[in-house]
Amino acid sequence: MNEQSIVHMMENWGYYLLPRSHPSSPGYTGLLVAIRETPTEAHFDPKTIRLQVRDEGGAATQIALGLRSPFQQFRHVCPDQVALRDRLDKRVDFFVFGGSLDVAMEPGETVYALRSPAPTLEVTDHLESISDQLAFETEAMIGKMQARWGTNDQRFARRLSQVDPLQFYLASLHSVLAHYERAPTLQESFPHFYKMLLEEKEWLTAEGQWSATLPALEELLAPDWTG
Numbered sequence: 001m002n003e004q005s006i007v008h009m010m011e012n013w014g015y016y017l018l019p020r021s022h023p024s025s026p027g028y029t030g031l032l033v034a035i036r037e038t039p040t041e042a043h044f045d046p047k048t049i050r051l052q053v054r055d056e057g058g059a060a061t062q063i064a065l066g067l068r069s070p071f072q073q074f075r076h077v078c079p080d081q082v083a084l085r086d087r088l089d090k091r092v093d094f095f096v097f098g099g100s101l102d103v104a105m106e107p108g109e110t111v112y113a114l115r116s117p118a119p120t121l122e123v124t125d126h127l128e129s130i131s132d133q134l135a136f137e138t139e140a141m142i143g144k145m146q147a148r149w150g151t152n153d154q155r156f157a158r159r160l161s162q163v164d165p166l167q168f169y170l171a172s173l174h175s176v177l178a179h180y181e182r183a184p185t186l187q188e189s190f191p192h193f194y195k196m197l198l199e200e201k202e203w204l205t206a207e208g209q210w211s212a213t214l215p216a217l218e219e220l221l222a223p224d225w226t227g
Contacts, residue, residue, distance in 0.1 A: 006032065006104040006111050006113055007034075007104050007106045007109060007111050009032070010034040010111050012042075012043075013032070013034060013043065014034055014040070014043045014044040014045050014046050014084075014086075015031060015032060015034065015044065015046060015092065016031070016032040017030075017031055017122075018030035018031065018032070018115070018120075020119070021119070022203055024196070024199055024200070024203070025119050025200070025203075026119050026121060026130050026131050026134050026196055026200065027118075027119025027120045027121040027122070027131055027134075028119060028120045028122075029115065029116065029117075029119075029120070030099065030113065030114050030115035030116055030120055031082065031094060031096075031113075031114045031120050032111060032112070032113050032114075033046050033049050033084060033111065033112045033114070034046070034109060034110075034111045035047065035048070035049070035065075035066055035067050035109070035110050035111075035112070036067070036108060036109045037067055037108040037109065038108065039086075039087060044084075044086060044090065044092060045086050045087070046084040046085065046086055046092075047066065047085055047086050047087050048064050048065060048084070048085050049064070049065050049066075049082065049083070049084055049112055050063070050064045050065075050082070050083040050085070051063065051065075051077060051080060051081075051082040051083075051096070051101070051114070052078040052079070052080035052160075053075045053076060053077055053078060053101065054075065054076040054077075054078060054161040055161075057158075058158055058161060058162070059154060059158045059161055060078035060079075060080070060157040060158075060160040060161040061157070062080075065112060066110075067108075067109075067110050068110070069103045069105065069110055069112075071103065073103075074100055074101070074102055075100070075101045076098070076099075076100060076101075076161065077096055077098055077099045077100060077101050077114060077116070077165075078098055078160050079096065079097050079098050079138075079142065079160060079163070079165075080095070080096065081093055081094065081095050081096075081123065081135075081139075082094040082095070082096055082114065082120075093122075093123040093124070094120055094121060094122055094123055095120075095121040095123050095131075095134075095135035095138065095139070096114065096116055096118070096120050096121070096165075097116065097118035097119070097138070097165050097166075097168045097169040097172065098116060098118065098163065098164070098165030098168050098169075099114055099115055099116030099117075099118070099120070099165050100114070100115055100116070101113070101114050102115075116165050117165055117166040117169075118165045118166050118168065118169030119169065121134060121135045123135050130192060130193050130196045133190060133193045134172075134176070134193070134196075137172075137176045137179075138172045138176070138217075141172065141175055141176075141217050141218070142160075142217075142221070145217065145218065145221040146221075148222070148223050149223045152223075155223075155224070156221075156223075159224070160221070163220060163221075166209070167220065168220065170204065170209065170210065170214055171214065171215050171216055171217040171219070171220040172217050173197065173200060173201065173204075174214050174215070174217070175216045175217040175218060176197060177197045177198075177201060178216065180193075180194050180197060
């Protein structure tokens with residue numbers, strides 16, 4: 001879609017989740033966010049979108065975007081939470097495994113289009129859904145891997161920015177599934193989540209995206225002491 005069609009599509013939305021890649025996917029193929037100079041007051045009206053992107057130095061960096069975008073070209077999005085906030089400080093959260101961010105601008109309105117080959121997960125505060133659980137498990141693993149880099153946060157940020165979004169998702173799924181397969185009590189405590197992991201692996205295998213040599217997230221984000 002071109003810029004005008006994206007802006008027109010968002011006429012009645014503050015944000016819009018793009019369709020799932022398949023019916024049982026834990027998330028969506030992307031997110032459109034409309035930030036307007038004048039709120040509609042007909043729905044949630046985002047004022048800012050906060051996410052992590054690859055900066056000019058090649059590292060993952062948190063930024064907050066508003067009506068006036070500091071860039072007008074494609075940006076690589078890194079794995080992290082995406083937070084929308086309105087003028088009343090209400091918040092809507094998502095988690096992404098990476099992707100791309102494009103900008104469509106019209107007078108008084110800017111639409112950010114985040115797309116990814118990996119699911120965009122809706123996140124709440126209660127771990128009540130499958131998407132919440134997957135985001136929680138992935139973020140916990142990222143935190144553990146970051147700790148293994150010691151105080152070298154900048155090098156970890158570069159590594160995080162370099163990983164392909166689909167590869168990151170596959171590695172995350174691999175690690176979470178392996179963790180659950182080693183712990184039958186987790187399978188019993190979260191049966192629906194465990195079922196999703198198995199079904200997602202089956203779908204990815206049928207699509208030719210899952211293989212026996214798939215790296216775990218621990219391998220993908222392992223510290224590199226040579227550079």
